Each structure stands twice: as C-alpha cells, then as structure tokens.
Amino acid sequence: MKRIIVGISGASGLPLAVHLLEALKMNPEVETILTVSESAKQTLMLETSISFESLLSKADHYEDVKNIGAAIASGTYPSAGMIIIPCSMKTAAGIANGYSDNLLLRCADVMIKEHRQLILAVRENPLSAIHLENLLKLSRFSNITIMPMILTYYQKPTTIKEMEDHLIGKLLAQFELSYQPFKPWQPNC
Template sequence: MEHPKRLTIGISGASGSVLALELLKALKEIPGWETHLVISKGGVRTLEHETRVTESQLTEYATRVYDREDVGANVASGTFVTEGMVIVPCSMKTVAGVCHGYSDNLLLRAADVTIKERRKLVMIARETPLSPIHLRNMLTLSQMGVVIMPPMLTYYTHPRSVADMTNHIVGKILHEFGVEGQDFKRWGNAECVTPLRALS
C-alpha cells in the first residue's frame, strides 16, 4: 500500500526554534509530505523565548501533533512508516537521551524507533562550546549512521540576514530527504562563487 511521505519532527530545547518553524512551513508547501510533530517541554520554552510564535501557532503548520508524554502514539512504533526523523533544534540533553536509548518521552522514543528501523535520523545538534560529553555522544550517534548537522553559520552563500542563514540550514535538512528547498543556494551556482567583497 502507498503511504504519504511522512517526516517525524522533534523540537527540543536548544536555541534555534525558528529552524523548526521554517522547516514546517516549507514542508507544508510540498505536496505529498506529512509532518508528525513532537515538542519537548524545553522546546516550548525556547520557542516562546526566541520567537513571537506560540506553541499553538507553530503546530498549525504540522499535519499532526502528538502529546510528548504519549509514548504509545503512532510515531512510537516502527510499524508507522516514515521517511525518517529530524530533531530541530536538538539539545545536548536530547543528544544524550538518543545516544543512550533513554526514551522517557515521545520525542526520544520516536528517535529510538527511527534508529532501530534503520531510517534516517538528522539531528540539528546545537550547543557552544561543546564539552567532551557532547562530542562523545555525537560521535557515537554519527558512527551509528545518524546525521549530526549542527546549525553552522555559512558564509559562502553570501547571506544578508539571519533569515538567509536559516533558509540555508532548512535547505540542508530538506536535501537529506531528497527535497529541494526554496531559494536553496548550492555551491557552484554563480551567486555562491561571487567574491565575498561584492557584499560591501
């Protein structure tokens, strides 16, 4: 049976909740994709601190939203077919939980299931500086096949705003799932290789 393309999205309490908002908005415009969203308590707190968007406004962009305590929800089971999961942004606490299989909320359980089903898991892991604990956990996850994608600043695209930087990271996430982001600048395009001094 044909399933729609489903992406599980987890939002945890690292800085960068606008990345999740923009990812949800982008996927809402792409036919054939569903988004299945879980937000941790920390995720709600950072969203409210960093944006003017409330939890209920954000969830309007998702196809389906789950209670973070409901470890019996669809996305907690491997039989619910998805293309994978993105945790965006991903806190170091959630990195640790996923790394050690400590699935005490639905976000962590969904990530655990994504790994056990050998599906793609992309973690937009954000903290700075990184401690040996963080680095060790991320190395372990990377060696399991998890994509560790810190939301790094990118200059070669000549961003003019935080929105441009955000769009680039959203484009990188979409690329992992074979989706082309709007206005995503790839290396090799003329606008990417213009000398940086052209900005001044």
Template sequence: MPARQRLIIAITGATGAVYGVRLLQLLVDHPSIETHLLISDAGVLNLHQEMDLGRKEVEALAAVVHNVRDVGASIASGSFASAGMIVAPCSMKTLASIAHGLSDNLITRAADVVLKERRRLVLMVRETPFNLAHLRNMTSVTEMGGIIFPPLPGFYQRPQSIEQMVDHTLGRVLDLFSIQHELTPEWRGMKGN
C-alpha cells in the same frame, strides 16, 4: 507506504527554535510531505522566549501533532512508515537520551525507532562550546547511523539576513531527505562555473 512521505519533526529546549518553526513553514503546503510534530516542554519555553510564539501557533503548521508524553503513539513503532526524523533544534539532553537509547519520552522513542529501522535521523544540535560528554554522545549517534548537523551558517552564499542563513541551513537539511526546495542555489565553485 503512504501517498505522502511522513517526516517527524521535533523541537526541543535548545536555542534555535527558528529552525523547527521555519522547517514546518517550508513543509506546511508541500504536496509530498506529511509532518508529524513533537514539542518538548523546554521547546515551548524557547518558542515563547525566542519567537513570541505559543504552542498552538506552531502546532497549526503540522499535519499531525503528538504529545511528547504519549510513548504509545503511532510514531513509537517501527511499523509507522516514515522518511525519518529531524530534531530542530536538538538539546544536549535530547542528544544524550538518544545516544544512550533511553526512550524516556516520545521524542527520544521516535528517534530510537528511526535508528533501529535504519531511517534518516538528523539532529540539529545546539550548544557551544562542546564538552567531552557532548562529543561522545554525538559520536555514538553517528556510529548508530544518525547525522549530527549543527546549524552553522554558510557565508559563501553571502547571506543578507538571518532568514537567509536559516533557509540555507534548512535547505541543506532538506537535501538529506531529497526534498525538493528552492532555498539554496547549487554551489558552482569559486568562479561560479
């Protein structure tokens, strides 16, 4: 295993590009994490639309950048040791490709590898309302060992901004990988005990 844990992060064409970008910002200087980034073509469009960011600006936040069309990249092999993968946000197209094992680009191939190697796969799915195909695809991925994690804000911490809501959600995602952070206080119950 490498000195730093490798974590694959993909940004796809669903709304919520802020989750992928903020995740990269949180991990850019993390001493124990090496990020491997993939951005789909539709993900690039959303970065422009939602955040006025270009591909290069976001790629600069990652330790390693992979071309989504390079299905022969290191992360396409089970011999590439990683902690797992987070797709933030995850479009319904990407979800469907993962659920059906299509491996039609490097994002879905890397997710397939993570699942077959029994590593952690977290899909921050974005769509509403869900239709039956979406729900069945989420069930399939869950049955394969993946984690479906819609980025729904928690209001019990009384967030004061969108940034706090995003950070709270990402804190929960980082918890799934046992990555240390200070984004969310531990819940101490209704009375704060």
C-alpha cells in the same frame, strides 16, 4: 507521500524549527508529524513571538511528547525518517544511551532500530567532551546524520532568513527534497 517526524527539543534555535516546518508545509509531497519537548515549549516563548497553537498549525499532525502510546512510538508506523531541530545535548544524550523517557526520544530510538533516517540539527556552544562523545557515538550509525546548525557565508547572505534558508535547504536535501530558496555552492558566483 513522504512522512517525516519532526521533533523539537529545548536547545536554542526555535526559529529554525518554525522555518523548517514552514518549508515542509510548502511541499505537497510531505506529511509532517510534530512532537515538542516540554523544554522546547519554554524556548519557543523565549525565542519567538509565535504561540504554541500557531507552531502546531504548521505541522499536519501533532503528538503530545508525554503520549508514549502514540502511533509514532511504534516501529510499525511507517515513516521516511525524523528530524530533531533544534536538538539539545540532553536529547542527544538520551538518544545515544537508549533512554527514551518521552515520545520524542522514543521516536528517535525507533528510527535507529528500524534503520530509518535520523537527522540531528544539534545546537550547543561550546561542546564538552560528554557532548562530543555522545555525538561521535551517534554519528557512527549509518542512518544518523549530525547536522550542527552552523551558519555559512559563501552564498553571501544579507538577512538572517537567507542564512537559515541555507541550513533548511541542506536539511531537506537529506530527504532528497528541494527547497527553492536554497542556493548551492557555485564557484565564482
């Protein structure tokens, strides 16, 4: 069983978080623990037609972002790692500077100190020098992967879902999890 913590922050791209949780739910080898920032509750309403309760039902467990006493706030709680999707520049700044004033940031801090995998599915455009410096600092940790949610075209997607499938497949591959809709690059396809 792979236990993966999913953090949702308030960057644009909430449908990607929904897509990821649905993909993880299909995998019986994965257990998910979800935490959602206060801003993400707002972007969920703005960008999707999904209720907060419905979002929570897509994860196995949920922890309130204000509950810094949750089990996942401790390094003693075993997990394979954490994905933050979408990852805002504010959350990236918090992680880069060890400023853990909510459960999501504390979990990321724990991943770094325990040398566990931390994937940041970052979203911002354009990126300022401050954003880039924070991301560069984070990218130097061997257990952190910065994965900007940039669309690809070489798999010839015809729908937004197919475009997202590719991003989700790449994210899951970081945990050595396969995702059936993901079509890896094949020359001359």
